[in-house]
Amino acid sequence: MTRLLDLGIDRIRNIIMDMAKLSEKSVTTAIESYEKGASTKKVIFEWSEQLRVLQDEVGDLAIELIARYQPVATDLRFIRSCMEIAYGFSRFGRYAYDIVDVLETMGSIANCDKSAVLEMSCTVREMIRISVQALQSKDKNAAEKLYQMDDTVDALYRKYLREAITPYEKADKGSFDPRCYISALLILRYLERISDHACYIGDSVHYIITGMSSPRR
Amino acid sequence: MSSEEYANTNSYKLSSLAVTKRHGYKVSVRNLNSWFGSKQALKDINFDVKENTVTALIGPSGCGKTTLIRCLNRMNEMTSSATVKGSVYLDDIDIYANNVDPVIIKRRMGMVFQKPNPFPTMSIYDNVAAGLKLNGIRDKALIREIVEESLKGAVLWDEVKDELGKPGLSLSGGQQQRLCIARALAMQPEVLLMDEPTSALDPIASAKIEELMNELRKELTVIIVTHNMQQAARVSNHTAFMYLGELVEYGPTKQIFENPQKELTERYISGKFG
Numbered sequence: 070m071t072r073l074l075d076l077g078i079d080r081i082r083n084i085i086m087d088m089a090k091l092s093e094k095s096v097t098t099a100i101e102s103y104e105k106g107a108s109t110k111k112v113i114f115e116w117s118e119q120l121r122v123l124q125d126e127v128g129d130l131a132i133e134l135i136a137r138y139q140p141v142a143t144d145l146r147f148i149r150s151c152m153e154i155a156y157g158f159s160r161f162g163r164y165a166y167d168i169v170d171v172l173e174t175m176g177s178i179a180n181c182d183k184s185a186v187l188e189m190s191c192t193v194r195e196m197i198r199i200s201v202q203a204l205q206s207k208d209k210n211a212a213e214k215l216y217q218m219d220d221t222v223d224a225l226y227r228k229y230l231r232e233a234i235t236p237y238e239k240a241d242k243g244s245f246d247p248r249c250y251i252s253a254l255l256i257l258r259y260l261e262r263i264s265d266h267a268c269y270i271g272d273s274v275h276y277i278i279t280g281m282s283s284p285r286r
Numbered sequence: 287m288s289s290e291e292y293a294n295t296n297s298y299k300l301s302s303l304a305v306t307k308r309h310g311y312k313v314s315v316r317n318l319n320s321w322f323g324s325k326q327a328l329k330d331i332n333f334d335v336k337e338n339t340v341t342a343l344i345g346p347s348g349c350g351k352t353t354l355i356r357c358l359n360r361m362n363e364m365t366s367s368a369t370v371k372g373s374v375y376l377d378d379i380d381i382y383a384n385n386v387d388p389v390i391i392k393r394r395m396g397m398v399f400q401k402p403n404p405f406p407t408m409s410i411y412d413n414v415a416a417g418l419k420l421n422g423i424r425d426k427a428l429i430r431e432i433v434e435e436s437l438k439g440a441v442l443w444d445e446v447k448d449e450l451g452k453p454g455l456s457l458s459g460g461q462q463q464r465l466c467i468a469r470a471l472a473m474q475p476e477v478l479l480m481d482e483p484t485s486a487l488d489p490i491a492s493a494k495i496e497e498l499m500n501e502l503r504k505e506l507t508v509i510i511v512t513h514n515m516q517q518a519a520r521v522s523n524h525t526a527f528m529y530l531g532e533l534v535e536y537g538p539t540k541q542i543f544e545n546p547q548k549e550l551t552e553r554y555i556s557g558k559f560g
Contacts, residue, residue, distance in 0.1 A: 072557055139516050141543040142552045280545025 074138040081130050081151050085158070088123050089201040091116055092161035096197060096263060099165040100190045103172060103256060106179050110169045113162075120162035127155035146280060150273035154204065157266040157273075161197065164259040171255045181249030185229045186256050192222055193260045196267035203274045212271035212283040222264040226257055311375075312337040312507045313358065313477060318372035320353055320362065327353040329531045331372070335524070340499055340508040342518035342539065345528035346560035351511040354528065355479050358509065359395035360388040376477065393421075396470030400482040402462035404454030404469075410437075411450040414468050421473075432472050439505075440468035441498050460491025467498065478502060480510040484517065496521050515555055519543045527551045 095116045102109045131148045134140060140148055172178065196218050203211030233250045268285070275283040311334040320328035328350050335341050343351040356362040358374055360381060373380045381391045404413045414433045423429055433450075437443040442464040446457070454465055463483060470478060480499070484492035499508050499521050512518050518525050518539065525542040527535045527550075535542065535551040546552045554560050 074557070139519075141515070141519070141555045142546050144556055145544060 074134060074140055074144060077130060077134040077138070078144060078147060081127055081134070081148065084123055084127050084130070085151055085154055085204065088120055088127075088155060088158035089204065091120055091123075092158040092165075093194075093197050093201060095120070095162045095165035096168075097194060099168040100187075100194065102169050103186060103190075104183060106172075106177070108173070110166075110173050113166050113169050117162035117166040120159045124155040124159040127151055142280075143277065146277050150277045153273050154270050157200075157270045160266045161263055164263050167259050168256050171252050175248045175252045178248055178252050181246065181253065183253070185225075185232075186253050186260070189222060189225050189229075189257055189260050192218055192225070193264050193267070196222075196264055200267040200270040200274075203271055207274065207278055209275045209278040212268065212275040212285065215268045215271040216283075216285045219264045219268050222261055226261045229257055230254065311335060312377065313509070314373075314375040315354075315358070316373040316375070318354070318357060318370070318374060320350075320357055320371075321367075321369045322353075322365065323367045327531050328357065331533045333526060333533060333536045335507060335509060337507050338503055338505075339523040340503050340510065340521050341524045341526065342522035343509065343511045343526050343528060344513075344515055344518050344555075345534075346554065347513075349528040350531040351528055352481055353531075355397075355481055355509060355511050358477075358479055359392050359397060361392070361397060361479075363388060393473045394475055395477040395479055396473055396475035397479045397481065398463070398466050398470055398483050401486050402459055402466050404457075404462050404465050406453075406455055408454055409451045410446050410454050410457070410465060413454040413465055414472050417469060417473050432474075433468075436468040436472040437465075439471045439502070440464040441494065441501070442468055458491070460487050460494060463487060463491070463495060464498065467495075467502075471502075475506060477507045477509065480508065482511055482513060485513065492517070515543075527554060529554070 095113055098109050099113055101107065102113075131152050134148055135145075138144075196215055199211055199215055199218075202208065203215075233254055272283040272286050275281070313335040315331050315333050318328055318331040319326065331354060343354060345351050353362060357370055362368045362370065370382060373382060375381070376391065376394060379386060381388075381395075405416060408416060411433055414436050415429050418429050418432060434443060434447075437446060442461060445461060446452075446465075454462065457465060463486075467478075467483075484495050487495065496517065499510065502508055503523075510518075510521065522539045524537065525539045526533055527542065527546075527548075529550060535546060535548045537547070541547075542551065543555060546555065552558075
């Protein structure tokens with residue numbers, strides 16, 4: 070016989086997986102927009118809003134399940150973690166929107182060197198994929214791998230930050246295009262934050278499975 | 287003689303036996319086995335209870351919770367077919383040792399039952415005073431003092447102080463249960479054993495008993511049997527999960543309800559069986 074609580078837990082799980090797909094698609098689309106110069110602000114705004122609404126839905130459902138069924142153990146850990154994971158996916162959507170918003174604000178950046186952002190985005194997109202996969206497969210060890218990748222992202226971010234300043238100091242001020250550097254730095258910052266949230270999702274999966282905080286937390 | 291002096295008289299304590307705690311625990315159970323006739327009800331139970339804590343015993347019907355709590359103060363001996371092997375230590379005293387008087391153990395480890403059971407023919411006052419009188423206390427001023435203290439301790443005094451002569455049975459179910467707690471407190475126990483004390487009460491009366499447990503914990507050690515897992519989670523510091531006469535898991539309540547170490551515990555508290 071199915072526990073009534075399980076119906077609610079299945080519902081939360083489905084919402085979370087919908088959020089995982091939508092948030093991954095949002096970030097991927099935003100990065101492709103940066104790379105190819107496509108205008109996607111409207112659609113990513115809509116996805117970001119959907120993610121925010123779904124995050125609220127997860128929060129409301131979690132509170133209802135706690136109030137009605139007083140879940141314990143794995144059930145409780147799952148519900149608590151889903152609230153955090155939903156927040157993480159919602160942030161992915163928001164940062165995706167922030168990325169395309171930068172593109173709209175800055176105007177054409179077609180001639181800028183985009184290698185730094187694209188290099189970091191490869192790692193970050195892989196981190197999103199791993200965090201979603203960890204959630205699906207209940208992989209408690211994903212957190213450690215995500216933190217290792219986050220170290221790489223942080224190192225890249227600091228490196229690009231330093232490099233972004235150096236050419237400005239040396240460059241011929243007439244040929245310097247601040248839009249390239251400002252847009253790259255802002256987007257690198259958003260990618261670095263997405264990387265952090267991917268780690269938090271890995272932490273949540275670790276907590277659901279083991280009941281313990283992940284070793285890095 | 288003040289109530290404090292009364293509590294310290296030799297007749298009240300375990301005579302000359304030293305009151306030191308076994309490894310710092312108020313109650314320690316070691317290799318406890320119990321049978322009803324040939325049917326084994328408890329199998330090798332071991333656990334320790336810290337002083338001034340609430341410990342909850344949970345588990346499905348027939349798992350041995352009530353048998354265990356009744357073994358803790360030798361109440362099980364009142365069942366003719368019951369036998370016990372193993373040890374229960376109160377402080378440093380093995381309560382099943384030959385030289386220990388079970389009556390004294392029951393004074394030091396009071397018990398409250400599932401259904402409120404005030405003495406039906408007695409007034410509220412006499413219900414609380416009965417145990418004292420049975421133990422030979424004749425000083426009326428002292429008895430009055432202890433009755434008042436006990437009713438206050440059970441958070442009942444304000445509700446009954448002007449009608450102490452009324453029958454105990456005239457009280458509501460929740461008040462009757464607190465009267466029974468006051469009756470147990472009058473004997474100034476060090477441990478209070480509670481066997482499903484709220485199962486016959488409505489939620490408001492249950493909440494009062496739960497709040498009372500938290501207050502009582504400051505003065506004594508409480509061990510409670512409950513079928514209500516949320517109640518165990520709310521009131522206890524430690525929880526023991528029992529199944530088929532065995533102690534499956536024992537630990538801090540937060541751990542048992544958030545991250546149980548045994549699959550069986552997880553399944554039971556999550557409502558997947560039982």
